[in-house]
Amino acid sequence: MPKTNDYQEFFAHFPQTVSQAMVDFATDTLFLSSRYLFVRRVGSMQFGYCTHCKQEYLTSSLNGKLGLKHNQDWQCLKCKSLVIVKASGISRKRLIDDAYFVWYEKSAINPKAIVALGIYAVRDYTGNYYETETKFKTAAMYLFEPGENGKPGRSKMLRCCHYWSGFWGRGSGPVWNERWEEAKSIISEFDHSMKHKRCHLALESVVQAVHGTPFQYSTWGKYTEQSPDLVKFFDLAAKYPCVEYLTKLGLRSFIEAKLCGYNTYGAINWRGKTMEKVLRLSKAEIKEMRSSGLTVKPITLHSYRFFKHKGLQLTFQQARKMEDLTQKYYTDMLKPLLQHAPFKRVARYFLKQLERHKSHYGTAGQVLTAWRDYLKECQELGMDLSQEHVLFPNDLHAAHLKTTAKIKIKRDEALNALIAKRLPKLEKYTFEKDGLFIRPAKDSSELFLEGKALQHCVGQYAKRYAEGQSDLFFIRRSAEPDKPFYTVEVVGNKITQAYGYRNCLPTPEVQAFIDAFIEKKLLTKKRTRIDVTGIQPAERQGVAV
Numbered sequence: 001m002p003k004t005n006d007y008q009e010f011f012a013h014f015p016q017t018v019s020q021a022m023v024d025f026a027t028d029t030l031f032l033s034s035r036y037l038f039v040r041r042v043g044s045m046q047f048g049y050c051t052h053c054k055q056e057y058l059t060s061s062l063n064g065k066l067g068l069k070h071n072q073d074w075q076c077l078k079c080k081s082l083v084i085v086k087a088s089g090i091s092r093k094r095l096i097d098d099a100y101f102v103w104y105e106k107s108a109i110n111p112k113a114i115v116a117l118g119i120y121a122v123r124d125y126t127g128n129y130y131e132t133e134t135k136f137k138t139a140a141m142y143l144f145e146p147g148e149n150g151k152p153g154r155s156k157m158l159r160c161c162h163y164w165s166g167f168w169g170r171g172s173g174p175v176w177n178e179r180w181e182e183a184k185s186i187i188s189e190f191d192h193s194m195k196h197k198r199c200h201l202a203l204e205s206v207v208q209a210v211h212g213t214p215f216q217y218s219t220w221g222k223y224t225e226q227s228p229d230l231v232k233f234f235d236l237a238a239k240y241p242c243v244e245y246l247t248k249l250g251l252r253s254f255i256e257a258k259l260c261g262y263n264t265y266g267a268i269n270w271r272g273k274t275m276e277k278v279l280r281l282s283k284a285e286i287k288e289m290r291s292s293g294l295t296v297k298p299i300t301l302h303s304y305r306f307f308k309h310k311g312l313q314l315t316f317q318q319a320r321k322m323e324d325l326t327q328k329y330y331t332d333m334l335k336p337l338l339q340h341a342p343f344k345r346v347a348r349y350f351l352k353q354l355e356r357h358k359s360h361y362g363t364a365g366q367v368l369t370a371w372r373d374y375l376k377e378c379q380e381l382g383m384d385l386s387q388e389h390v391l392f393p394n395d396l397h398a399a400h401l402k403t404t405a406k407i408k409i410k411r412d413e414a415l416n417a418l419i420a421k422r423l424p425k426l427e428k429y430t431f432e433k434d435g436l437f438i439r440p441a442k443d444s445s446e447l448f449l450e451g452k453a454l455q456h457c458v459g460q461y462a463k464r465y466a467e468g469q470s471d472l473f474f475i476r477r478s479a480e481p482d483k484p485f486y487t488v489e490v491v492g493n494k495i496t497q498a499y500g501y502r503n504c505l506p507t508p509e510v511q512a513f514i515d516a517f518i519e520k521k522l523l524t525k526k527r528t529r530i531d532v533t534g535i536q537p538a539e540r541q542g543v544a545v
Contacts, residue, residue: 011141013107014105014108022205025205027052030099031134035051035076037050037086038086038088038129039087039088044060046067049129050078055076069087072085086125095125097123098122099200100119100139100189100190100197100198101202102116102230102231103205104117104209105209106213107143111212112214113144113145114209116142116231117140117141122134138160140158140160141157142155142186144234144238147239152271153241154238157182160179161179161181187232188229190228214241218233218244226260236258242270242272242278245278246278254297262298263298265298266302289316292315300323304319310347321362322363322364325350334346337375340375341391349371349392350371353367357396357397374396374399374403377403381403381407412443412445415462415463418467419444419466422440423442426440427440429471429490431516431517437478438475438476440474441472447462447465450474454499454502456487470489470490470496472490473488485500486506490522495514
Protein backbone atom coordinates (compact mmCIF):
# COMPACT_ATOMS: atom_id res chain seq x y z
CA MET A 1 0.00 0.00 0.00
CA PRO A 2 1.15 3.58 -0.65
CA LYS A 3 2.88 5.50 2.11
CA THR A 4 2.79 9.28 2.40
CA ASN A 5 3.51 11.17 5.63
CA ASP A 6 0.70 13.64 5.00
CA TYR A 7 -1.93 10.90 5.09
CA GLN A 8 -0.65 8.40 7.68
CA GLU A 9 -3.84 8.65 9.75
CA PHE A 10 -5.91 8.06 6.65
CA PHE A 11 -3.82 5.10 5.48
CA ALA A 12 -4.08 3.45 8.89
CA HIS A 13 -7.71 2.56 8.08
CA PHE A 14 -6.65 0.36 5.14
CA PRO A 15 -5.29 -3.19 4.96
CA GLN A 16 -1.56 -3.34 4.37
CA THR A 17 -1.61 -6.32 1.99
CA VAL A 18 -3.67 -7.64 -0.87
CA SER A 19 -6.12 -10.15 0.61
CA GLN A 20 -6.62 -13.60 -0.81
CA ALA A 21 -10.30 -12.78 -1.26
CA MET A 22 -9.35 -9.90 -3.57
CA VAL A 23 -7.01 -12.16 -5.54
CA ASP A 24 -9.77 -14.77 -5.87
CA PHE A 25 -12.20 -12.12 -7.08
CA ALA A 26 -9.75 -11.00 -9.75
CA THR A 27 -9.06 -14.58 -10.81
CA ASP A 28 -12.58 -16.00 -10.80
CA THR A 29 -14.65 -12.94 -11.76
CA LEU A 30 -12.64 -10.03 -13.10
CA PHE A 31 -10.37 -12.09 -15.37
CA LEU A 32 -12.56 -15.11 -15.89
CA SER A 33 -12.29 -14.60 -19.66
CA SER A 34 -8.54 -13.96 -19.43
CA ARG A 35 -7.56 -17.64 -19.49
CA TYR A 36 -5.45 -18.85 -22.36
CA LEU A 37 -3.84 -22.04 -23.56
CA PHE A 38 -0.58 -21.19 -25.31
CA VAL A 39 0.39 -23.93 -27.75
CA ARG A 40 3.80 -24.68 -29.21
CA ARG A 41 5.23 -27.34 -31.51
CA VAL A 42 8.01 -29.72 -30.61
CA GLY A 43 8.68 -31.70 -33.75
CA SER A 44 5.38 -33.20 -34.84
CA MET A 45 3.82 -32.87 -31.38
CA GLN A 46 1.89 -29.91 -29.94
CA PHE A 47 2.00 -28.87 -26.27
CA GLY A 48 -0.31 -26.46 -24.50
CA TYR A 49 0.31 -24.33 -21.39
CA CYS A 50 -2.73 -23.18 -19.37
CA THR A 51 -2.27 -19.73 -17.80
CA HIS A 52 -4.86 -20.54 -15.13
CA CYS A 53 -3.66 -23.85 -13.68
CA LYS A 54 -0.09 -23.29 -14.95
CA GLN A 55 0.22 -26.82 -16.29
CA GLU A 56 1.55 -27.91 -19.68
CA TYR A 57 0.50 -31.08 -21.46
CA LEU A 58 0.32 -32.75 -24.86
CA THR A 59 -2.55 -31.36 -26.98
CA SER A 60 -2.09 -33.48 -30.10
CA SER A 61 -1.72 -37.12 -30.97
CA LEU A 62 1.76 -38.51 -31.36
CA ASN A 63 1.66 -37.96 -35.12
CA GLY A 64 0.65 -34.30 -34.55
CA LYS A 65 -2.50 -34.43 -36.70
CA LEU A 66 -5.00 -33.35 -34.02
CA GLY A 67 -3.47 -30.11 -32.75
CA LEU A 68 -5.41 -27.02 -31.61
CA LYS A 69 -5.80 -23.88 -33.71
CA HIS A 70 -5.11 -20.24 -32.87
CA ASN A 71 -8.12 -18.45 -31.21
CA GLN A 72 -10.00 -21.71 -30.82
CA ASP A 73 -12.27 -22.06 -27.76
CA TRP A 74 -11.16 -24.96 -25.60
CA GLN A 75 -11.56 -26.55 -22.18
CA CYS A 76 -8.34 -27.13 -20.30
CA LEU A 77 -7.82 -30.85 -19.80
CA LYS A 78 -6.32 -30.26 -16.35
CA CYS A 79 -8.38 -27.56 -14.58
CA LYS A 80 -11.47 -27.76 -16.85
CA SER A 81 -11.44 -23.98 -17.33
CA LEU A 82 -12.77 -22.52 -20.55
CA VAL A 83 -9.77 -21.07 -22.35
CA ILE A 84 -8.82 -19.43 -25.65
CA VAL A 85 -6.09 -21.12 -27.62
CA LYS A 86 -3.18 -18.87 -28.62
CA ALA A 87 -0.32 -19.92 -30.88
CA SER A 88 2.89 -18.98 -29.06
CA GLY A 89 4.61 -18.07 -32.34
CA ILE A 90 2.10 -15.32 -33.21
CA SER A 91 2.80 -11.80 -31.97
CA ARG A 92 1.34 -10.97 -28.52
CA LYS A 93 2.36 -7.32 -28.31
CA ARG A 94 -1.26 -6.26 -27.71
CA LEU A 95 -2.34 -9.17 -25.56
CA ILE A 96 -2.88 -7.28 -22.31
CA ASP A 97 -6.07 -7.73 -20.29
CA ASP A 98 -6.91 -5.02 -17.77
CA ALA A 99 -9.85 -3.90 -15.68
CA TYR A 100 -10.77 -1.63 -12.78
CA PHE A 101 -12.71 -2.72 -9.73
CA VAL A 102 -13.75 -1.32 -6.36
CA TRP A 103 -13.15 -3.49 -3.32
CA TYR A 104 -14.67 -2.80 0.13
CA GLU A 105 -13.35 -3.75 3.55
CA LYS A 106 -13.88 -2.78 7.17
CA SER A 107 -11.67 -0.04 8.58
CA ALA A 108 -8.62 -1.44 10.35
CA ILE A 109 -8.98 1.03 13.26
CA ASN A 110 -12.64 2.12 13.39
CA PRO A 111 -15.12 -0.78 13.69
CA LYS A 112 -17.99 1.47 12.53
CA ALA A 113 -16.23 2.72 9.39
CA ILE A 114 -15.69 1.11 6.00
CA VAL A 115 -13.08 1.70 3.32
CA ALA A 116 -12.98 1.13 -0.43
CA LEU A 117 -10.07 0.61 -2.77
CA GLY A 118 -10.19 1.44 -6.46
CA ILE A 119 -7.90 -1.16 -8.00
CA TYR A 120 -6.52 -1.21 -11.52
CA ALA A 121 -5.60 -4.82 -12.35
CA VAL A 122 -3.54 -6.07 -15.30
CA ARG A 123 -2.58 -9.41 -16.81
CA ASP A 124 0.20 -8.86 -19.36
CA TYR A 125 0.92 -11.70 -21.81
CA THR A 126 3.28 -9.77 -24.07
CA GLY A 127 6.38 -11.26 -22.44
CA ASN A 128 7.03 -14.71 -21.03
CA TYR A 129 3.53 -16.13 -20.65
CA TYR A 130 4.85 -18.77 -18.20
CA GLU A 131 5.44 -15.96 -15.71
CA THR A 132 2.23 -13.94 -16.19
CA GLU A 133 0.68 -12.87 -12.88
CA THR A 134 -2.16 -10.53 -11.98
CA LYS A 135 -0.74 -7.17 -10.93
CA PHE A 136 -2.71 -4.75 -8.78
CA LYS A 137 -2.32 -0.97 -8.71
CA THR A 138 -4.30 1.19 -6.26
CA ALA A 139 -5.81 4.12 -8.14
CA ALA A 140 -8.21 5.49 -5.50
CA MET A 141 -8.85 5.13 -1.77
CA TYR A 142 -12.05 5.97 0.10
CA LEU A 143 -12.91 6.24 3.79
CA PHE A 144 -16.50 6.41 5.05
CA GLU A 145 -17.05 7.13 8.75
CA PRO A 146 -20.56 7.52 10.18
CA GLY A 147 -21.29 10.27 12.68
CA GLU A 148 -21.42 9.61 16.40
CA ASN A 149 -21.97 11.55 19.64
CA GLY A 150 -23.66 14.36 17.74
CA LYS A 151 -20.77 14.76 15.32
CA PRO A 152 -21.52 14.51 11.58
CA GLY A 153 -20.05 11.66 9.58
CA ARG A 154 -17.30 12.21 7.07
CA SER A 155 -15.94 10.83 3.81
CA LYS A 156 -12.53 11.23 2.26
CA MET A 157 -10.98 10.22 -1.03
CA LEU A 158 -7.37 10.11 -2.20
CA ARG A 159 -6.48 9.76 -5.86
CA CYS A 160 -3.21 8.47 -7.23
CA CYS A 161 -1.69 11.05 -9.57
CA HIS A 162 1.29 10.52 -11.84
CA TYR A 163 3.70 13.31 -12.69
CA TRP A 164 6.84 13.67 -14.77
CA SER A 165 9.95 14.40 -12.73
CA GLY A 166 12.56 14.73 -15.50
CA PHE A 167 15.15 12.40 -16.99
CA TRP A 168 17.48 9.86 -15.43
CA GLY A 169 20.71 10.65 -17.17
CA ARG A 170 21.38 11.05 -20.84
CA GLY A 171 19.22 8.95 -23.15
CA SER A 172 17.61 6.93 -20.35
CA GLY A 173 14.11 8.33 -20.92
CA PRO A 174 11.62 10.18 -18.66
CA VAL A 175 10.95 9.32 -15.04
CA TRP A 176 7.35 9.14 -13.84
CA ASN A 177 6.54 9.29 -10.12
CA GLU A 178 3.27 9.11 -8.27
CA ARG A 179 1.73 11.06 -5.44
CA TRP A 180 -1.53 10.98 -3.55
CA GLU A 181 -3.88 13.96 -3.63
CA GLU A 182 -7.09 14.47 -1.72
CA ALA A 183 -10.15 14.91 -3.95
CA LYS A 184 -12.37 17.91 -3.26
CA SER A 185 -15.39 15.61 -3.24
CA ILE A 186 -16.13 11.92 -3.56
CA ILE A 187 -16.11 10.89 -7.21
CA SER A 188 -16.34 7.58 -9.01
CA GLU A 189 -13.38 6.64 -11.17
CA PHE A 190 -15.91 4.71 -13.26
CA ASP A 191 -16.76 8.13 -14.74
CA HIS A 192 -13.27 9.61 -14.75
CA SER A 193 -9.84 8.02 -15.10
CA MET A 194 -11.26 4.53 -15.70
CA LYS A 195 -14.22 5.37 -17.91
CA HIS A 196 -12.65 3.60 -20.90
CA LYS A 197 -11.81 0.46 -18.91
CA ARG A 198 -13.90 -2.51 -17.90
CA CYS A 199 -15.27 -1.53 -14.48
CA HIS A 200 -16.67 -3.79 -11.77
CA LEU A 201 -17.95 -3.62 -8.22
CA ALA A 202 -16.93 -6.49 -5.93
CA LEU A 203 -20.44 -6.85 -4.51
CA GLU A 204 -19.63 -9.61 -2.05
CA SER A 205 -16.93 -7.42 -0.52
CA VAL A 206 -19.58 -4.78 0.23
CA VAL A 207 -21.70 -7.34 2.09
CA GLN A 208 -18.72 -8.39 4.21
CA ALA A 209 -17.53 -4.81 4.83
CA VAL A 210 -20.84 -3.30 6.01
CA HIS A 211 -21.79 -6.23 8.24
CA GLY A 212 -21.87 -5.10 11.85
CA THR A 213 -21.51 -1.40 10.96
CA PRO A 214 -24.17 1.36 10.77
CA PHE A 215 -23.96 1.04 6.99
CA GLN A 216 -25.49 -2.43 7.22
CA TYR A 217 -28.96 -0.83 7.36
CA SER A 218 -28.31 1.97 4.88
CA THR A 219 -30.29 0.25 2.07
CA TRP A 220 -27.23 0.43 -0.18
CA GLY A 221 -28.43 -2.48 -2.32
CA LYS A 222 -31.17 -0.31 -3.86
CA TYR A 223 -28.77 2.24 -5.39
CA THR A 224 -26.24 0.29 -7.44
CA GLU A 225 -27.77 1.69 -10.63
CA GLN A 226 -27.37 5.35 -9.62
CA SER A 227 -23.99 4.71 -7.94
CA PRO A 228 -22.45 1.67 -9.69
CA ASP A 229 -19.45 1.45 -7.35
CA LEU A 230 -21.46 2.81 -4.36
CA VAL A 231 -18.83 5.38 -3.37
CA LYS A 232 -21.25 8.28 -3.83
CA PHE A 233 -23.95 6.43 -1.95
CA PHE A 234 -21.75 5.67 1.07
CA ASP A 235 -20.55 9.28 1.01
CA LEU A 236 -24.19 10.34 1.33
CA ALA A 237 -25.02 7.70 3.92
CA ALA A 238 -22.00 8.64 6.08
CA LYS A 239 -22.95 12.32 6.16
CA TYR A 240 -26.74 11.97 6.33
CA PRO A 241 -28.23 9.07 8.34
CA CYS A 242 -31.69 10.10 7.08
CA VAL A 243 -30.86 8.24 3.85
CA GLU A 244 -32.01 5.00 5.48
CA TYR A 245 -35.31 6.44 6.69
CA LEU A 246 -36.08 8.24 3.43
CA THR A 247 -35.64 4.98 1.54
CA LYS A 248 -37.83 3.02 3.93
CA LEU A 249 -40.43 5.78 3.76
CA GLY A 250 -40.70 5.26 -0.01
CA LEU A 251 -38.79 8.42 -0.92
CA ARG A 252 -36.01 6.82 -2.95
CA SER A 253 -36.38 9.51 -5.60
CA PHE A 254 -34.77 12.03 -3.22
CA ILE A 255 -31.67 9.84 -2.82
CA GLU A 256 -31.52 9.05 -6.53
CA ALA A 257 -31.71 12.75 -7.43
CA LYS A 258 -28.90 13.53 -5.00
CA LEU A 259 -26.70 10.72 -6.33
CA CYS A 260 -27.25 11.71 -9.96
CA GLY A 261 -26.65 15.41 -9.32
CA TYR A 262 -30.21 16.44 -10.15
CA ASN A 263 -31.95 19.41 -8.61
CA THR A 264 -33.50 18.55 -5.24
CA TYR A 265 -35.07 22.04 -4.93
CA GLY A 266 -34.01 22.36 -1.30
CA ALA A 267 -36.88 20.01 -0.48
CA ILE A 268 -34.89 18.07 2.13
CA ASN A 269 -33.14 19.15 5.31
CA TRP A 270 -30.47 16.48 5.05
CA ARG A 271 -29.10 17.10 8.53
CA GLY A 272 -32.48 16.83 10.24
CA LYS A 273 -32.63 14.47 13.21
CA THR A 274 -36.27 13.41 12.75
CA MET A 275 -38.41 12.78 9.68
CA GLU A 276 -40.49 15.84 10.53
CA LYS A 277 -37.37 18.01 10.47
CA VAL A 278 -35.91 16.27 7.42
CA LEU A 279 -39.08 16.76 5.35
CA ARG A 280 -40.19 19.95 7.13
CA LEU A 281 -43.66 18.43 7.44
CA SER A 282 -45.92 17.65 10.36
CA LYS A 283 -46.70 14.05 11.29
CA ALA A 284 -50.20 14.49 9.80
CA GLU A 285 -48.73 15.74 6.52
CA ILE A 286 -46.28 12.85 6.36
CA LYS A 287 -49.17 10.44 6.95
CA GLU A 288 -51.17 12.14 4.17
CA MET A 289 -48.18 11.97 1.82
CA ARG A 290 -47.69 8.25 2.46
CA SER A 291 -51.40 7.50 1.94
CA SER A 292 -51.52 9.51 -1.31
CA GLY A 293 -50.14 6.58 -3.31
CA LEU A 294 -47.76 8.91 -5.15
CA THR A 295 -44.08 8.41 -5.84
CA VAL A 296 -43.22 11.75 -4.28
CA LYS A 297 -40.27 13.46 -5.97
CA PRO A 298 -38.27 16.45 -4.70
CA ILE A 299 -40.16 18.81 -7.00
CA THR A 300 -43.50 17.52 -5.67
CA LEU A 301 -42.56 18.29 -2.08
CA HIS A 302 -41.16 21.64 -3.22
CA SER A 303 -44.46 22.37 -4.99
CA TYR A 304 -46.48 21.40 -1.91
CA ARG A 305 -44.55 23.82 0.31
CA PHE A 306 -44.43 26.52 -2.40
CA PHE A 307 -48.22 26.76 -2.59
CA LYS A 308 -48.57 26.40 1.17
CA HIS A 309 -46.36 29.47 1.50
CA LYS A 310 -48.62 31.24 -1.01
CA GLY A 311 -51.64 30.50 1.17
CA LEU A 312 -52.96 27.50 -0.78
CA GLN A 313 -53.19 24.21 1.09
CA LEU A 314 -53.04 21.58 -1.67
CA THR A 315 -53.17 17.84 -1.49
CA PHE A 316 -50.05 16.03 -2.64
CA GLN A 317 -51.89 14.92 -5.79
CA GLN A 318 -52.69 18.57 -6.56
CA ALA A 319 -49.12 19.60 -5.76
CA ARG A 320 -47.89 17.06 -8.33
CA LYS A 321 -50.12 18.56 -11.05
CA MET A 322 -49.16 22.12 -10.11
CA GLU A 323 -45.38 21.51 -10.12
CA ASP A 324 -44.86 23.45 -13.36
CA LEU A 325 -45.87 26.73 -11.73
CA THR A 326 -42.78 26.55 -9.51
CA GLN A 327 -40.40 26.38 -12.52
CA LYS A 328 -38.79 29.43 -14.12
CA TYR A 329 -40.01 28.73 -17.65
CA TYR A 330 -43.63 28.77 -16.52
CA THR A 331 -43.26 31.50 -13.91
CA ASP A 332 -41.84 33.75 -16.64
CA MET A 333 -44.79 32.84 -18.85
CA LEU A 334 -47.27 33.55 -16.05
CA LYS A 335 -45.77 36.82 -14.84
CA PRO A 336 -47.27 39.16 -17.52
CA LEU A 337 -50.65 37.43 -17.18
CA LEU A 338 -50.91 38.27 -13.48
CA GLN A 339 -51.91 41.81 -14.49
CA HIS A 340 -55.38 40.36 -14.99
CA ALA A 341 -55.73 38.56 -11.63
CA PRO A 342 -53.70 37.70 -8.51
CA PHE A 343 -51.70 34.48 -8.30
CA LYS A 344 -54.01 32.69 -5.84
CA ARG A 345 -57.04 33.31 -8.06
CA VAL A 346 -55.19 32.02 -11.13
CA ALA A 347 -53.90 28.95 -9.28
CA ARG A 348 -57.40 28.05 -8.06
CA TYR A 349 -58.69 28.42 -11.62
CA PHE A 350 -56.00 26.09 -12.93
CA LEU A 351 -56.88 23.50 -10.28
CA LYS A 352 -60.52 23.70 -11.38
CA GLN A 353 -59.59 23.14 -15.04
CA LEU A 354 -57.27 20.23 -14.14
CA GLU A 355 -60.12 18.55 -12.32
CA ARG A 356 -62.66 19.30 -15.06
CA HIS A 357 -60.57 18.30 -18.08
CA LYS A 358 -58.38 15.38 -17.03
CA SER A 359 -58.26 14.15 -20.64
CA HIS A 360 -57.02 17.51 -21.98
CA TYR A 361 -54.85 18.86 -19.18
CA GLY A 362 -52.48 16.74 -17.12
CA THR A 363 -50.35 19.51 -15.62
CA ALA A 364 -50.71 23.16 -14.68
CA GLY A 365 -48.18 24.00 -17.41
CA GLN A 366 -50.60 22.71 -20.05
CA VAL A 367 -53.44 24.77 -18.56
CA LEU A 368 -51.21 27.85 -18.43
CA THR A 369 -50.18 27.48 -22.08
CA ALA A 370 -53.82 27.12 -23.16
CA TRP A 371 -54.92 30.08 -21.00
CA ARG A 372 -52.11 32.29 -22.35
CA ASP A 373 -53.06 31.50 -25.95
CA TYR A 374 -56.74 32.00 -25.15
CA LEU A 375 -56.08 35.45 -23.66
CA LYS A 376 -54.04 36.49 -26.71
CA GLU A 377 -56.90 35.47 -28.98
CA CYS A 378 -59.40 37.33 -26.76
CA GLN A 379 -57.33 40.48 -27.10
CA GLU A 380 -57.06 40.06 -30.88
CA LEU A 381 -60.83 39.63 -31.07
CA GLY A 382 -61.41 42.71 -28.89
CA MET A 383 -63.08 40.78 -26.06
CA ASP A 384 -63.36 42.46 -22.64
CA LEU A 385 -60.99 40.66 -20.26
CA SER A 386 -62.23 42.71 -17.32
CA GLN A 387 -65.33 40.53 -17.29
CA GLU A 388 -64.96 37.48 -15.05
CA HIS A 389 -66.68 35.05 -17.43
CA VAL A 390 -64.35 36.10 -20.27
CA LEU A 391 -61.15 36.03 -18.21
CA PHE A 392 -61.99 32.75 -16.47
CA PRO A 393 -64.40 30.75 -18.65
CA ASN A 394 -65.93 27.75 -16.89
CA ASP A 395 -64.67 25.47 -19.67
CA LEU A 396 -61.29 26.77 -20.84
CA HIS A 397 -60.88 24.03 -23.45
CA ALA A 398 -64.21 24.79 -25.14
CA ALA A 399 -63.69 28.56 -24.90
CA HIS A 400 -60.23 28.24 -26.45
CA LEU A 401 -61.61 26.20 -29.36
CA LYS A 402 -64.18 28.93 -30.03
CA THR A 403 -61.66 31.79 -30.00
CA THR A 404 -59.29 29.80 -32.22
CA ALA A 405 -62.10 29.23 -34.74
CA LYS A 406 -62.98 32.93 -34.68
CA ILE A 407 -59.34 33.93 -35.19
CA LYS A 408 -59.06 31.58 -38.17
CA ILE A 409 -62.20 33.06 -39.70
CA LYS A 410 -60.92 36.58 -39.08
CA ARG A 411 -57.53 35.86 -40.59
CA ASP A 412 -59.03 33.98 -43.53
CA GLU A 413 -61.36 36.88 -44.20
CA ALA A 414 -58.39 39.21 -44.46
CA LEU A 415 -56.59 36.84 -46.84
CA ASN A 416 -59.71 36.21 -48.88
CA ALA A 417 -60.27 39.94 -49.27
CA LEU A 418 -56.79 40.24 -50.79
CA ILE A 419 -57.35 37.18 -53.00
CA ALA A 420 -60.68 38.62 -54.19
CA LYS A 421 -58.89 41.78 -55.33
CA ARG A 422 -56.46 39.67 -57.38
CA LEU A 423 -59.01 37.39 -59.04
CA PRO A 424 -60.11 39.75 -61.86
CA LYS A 425 -56.52 39.89 -63.15
CA LEU A 426 -56.03 36.15 -62.74
CA GLU A 427 -59.22 35.19 -64.56
CA LYS A 428 -57.49 35.92 -67.88
CA TYR A 429 -55.42 32.77 -67.35
CA THR A 430 -58.50 30.53 -67.39
CA PHE A 431 -58.00 27.96 -70.15
CA GLU A 432 -59.75 24.78 -71.38
CA LYS A 433 -58.62 22.11 -73.85
CA ASP A 434 -59.10 18.37 -74.47
CA GLY A 435 -61.34 17.71 -71.48
CA LEU A 436 -59.20 19.68 -69.00
CA PHE A 437 -59.39 23.24 -67.75
CA ILE A 438 -57.35 25.48 -65.45
CA ARG A 439 -58.53 28.33 -63.23
CA PRO A 440 -57.16 30.42 -60.33
CA ALA A 441 -57.88 29.45 -56.70
CA LYS A 442 -60.80 31.48 -55.37
CA ASP A 443 -60.01 31.66 -51.63
CA SER A 444 -57.98 30.20 -48.77
CA SER A 445 -60.53 27.50 -47.96
CA GLU A 446 -60.21 26.16 -51.53
CA LEU A 447 -56.44 25.95 -51.06
CA PHE A 448 -56.91 24.09 -47.79
CA LEU A 449 -59.31 21.56 -49.34
CA GLU A 450 -57.05 21.14 -52.38
CA GLY A 451 -54.04 20.34 -50.21
CA LYS A 452 -56.08 17.96 -48.05
CA ALA A 453 -57.47 16.05 -51.05
CA LEU A 454 -54.16 15.78 -52.93
CA GLN A 455 -52.07 15.37 -49.74
CA HIS A 456 -49.64 18.18 -50.43
CA CYS A 457 -48.98 21.51 -48.73
CA VAL A 458 -50.57 24.08 -51.03
CA GLY A 459 -52.81 25.17 -48.12
CA GLN A 460 -49.75 26.79 -46.57
CA TYR A 461 -49.32 29.01 -49.63
CA ALA A 462 -52.48 31.09 -48.94
CA LYS A 463 -50.60 34.11 -47.57
CA ARG A 464 -48.10 34.11 -50.46
CA TYR A 465 -50.97 33.86 -52.92
CA ALA A 466 -52.96 36.65 -51.27
CA GLU A 467 -49.95 38.97 -51.25
CA GLY A 468 -49.15 38.28 -54.93
CA GLN A 469 -45.87 36.46 -54.32
CA SER A 470 -47.12 33.60 -56.49
CA ASP A 471 -50.18 32.61 -58.54
CA LEU A 472 -51.98 29.35 -57.76
CA PHE A 473 -54.14 27.48 -60.27
CA PHE A 474 -56.21 24.30 -60.23
CA ILE A 475 -56.31 21.85 -63.14
CA ARG A 476 -59.63 20.00 -63.30
CA ARG A 477 -61.29 17.53 -65.64
CA SER A 478 -64.16 19.22 -67.41
CA ALA A 479 -66.44 16.33 -66.41
CA GLU A 480 -65.45 16.71 -62.73
CA PRO A 481 -64.99 20.46 -62.18
CA ASP A 482 -65.11 20.25 -58.37
CA LYS A 483 -62.71 17.31 -57.90
CA PRO A 484 -59.03 18.24 -57.18
CA PHE A 485 -56.71 16.87 -59.90
CA TYR A 486 -53.48 18.89 -60.30
CA THR A 487 -52.19 22.10 -58.68
CA VAL A 488 -49.95 24.60 -60.49
CA GLU A 489 -47.85 27.46 -59.11
CA VAL A 490 -46.80 30.29 -61.44
CA VAL A 491 -44.20 32.88 -60.47
CA GLY A 492 -43.27 35.64 -62.90
CA ASN A 493 -45.10 33.96 -65.83
CA LYS A 494 -43.13 30.76 -65.24
CA ILE A 495 -44.47 27.48 -63.91
CA THR A 496 -42.41 26.61 -60.83
CA GLN A 497 -44.46 23.66 -59.62
CA ALA A 498 -47.11 21.31 -61.01
CA TYR A 499 -48.13 18.34 -58.88
CA GLY A 500 -50.98 15.92 -58.43
CA TYR A 501 -51.82 13.42 -55.68
CA ARG A 502 -48.92 13.10 -53.22
CA ASN A 503 -46.73 15.38 -55.38
CA CYS A 504 -46.83 13.13 -58.43
CA LEU A 505 -45.52 14.66 -61.67
CA PRO A 506 -47.83 15.40 -64.62
CA THR A 507 -48.91 12.47 -66.77
CA PRO A 508 -48.31 12.80 -70.56
CA GLU A 509 -51.95 13.90 -70.91
CA VAL A 510 -51.60 16.61 -68.26
CA GLN A 511 -48.20 17.65 -69.57
CA ALA A 512 -49.66 18.19 -73.04
CA PHE A 513 -52.36 20.37 -71.49
CA ILE A 514 -49.77 22.36 -69.53
CA ASP A 515 -47.72 22.88 -72.70
CA ALA A 516 -50.80 24.24 -74.42
CA PHE A 517 -51.57 26.49 -71.43
CA ILE A 518 -48.01 27.86 -71.53
CA GLU A 519 -48.27 28.43 -75.26
CA LYS A 520 -51.54 30.35 -75.02
CA LYS A 521 -51.28 32.15 -71.69
CA LEU A 522 -47.74 32.43 -70.40
CA LEU A 523 -45.39 33.00 -73.34
CA THR A 524 -43.81 36.45 -73.51
CA LYS A 525 -43.44 38.48 -76.72
CA LYS A 526 -40.11 36.74 -77.31
CA ARG A 527 -42.13 33.48 -77.56
CA THR A 528 -39.83 31.71 -75.05
CA ARG A 529 -41.09 28.21 -74.33
CA ILE A 530 -41.41 27.26 -70.63
CA ASP A 531 -41.58 23.55 -69.90
CA VAL A 532 -42.49 22.40 -66.37
CA THR A 533 -40.55 19.19 -66.91
CA GLY A 534 -37.42 21.30 -67.09
CA ILE A 535 -37.57 21.68 -63.28
CA GLN A 536 -35.17 19.06 -62.00
CA PRO A 537 -36.06 16.98 -58.94
CA ALA A 538 -33.21 18.52 -56.92
CA GLU A 539 -34.66 21.98 -57.64
CA ARG A 540 -38.17 20.89 -56.70
CA GLN A 541 -37.13 19.29 -53.44
CA GLY A 542 -38.47 21.15 -50.46
CA VAL A 543 -40.76 23.46 -52.48
CA ALA A 544 -43.46 21.04 -53.58
CA VAL A 545 -47.00 22.32 -53.29
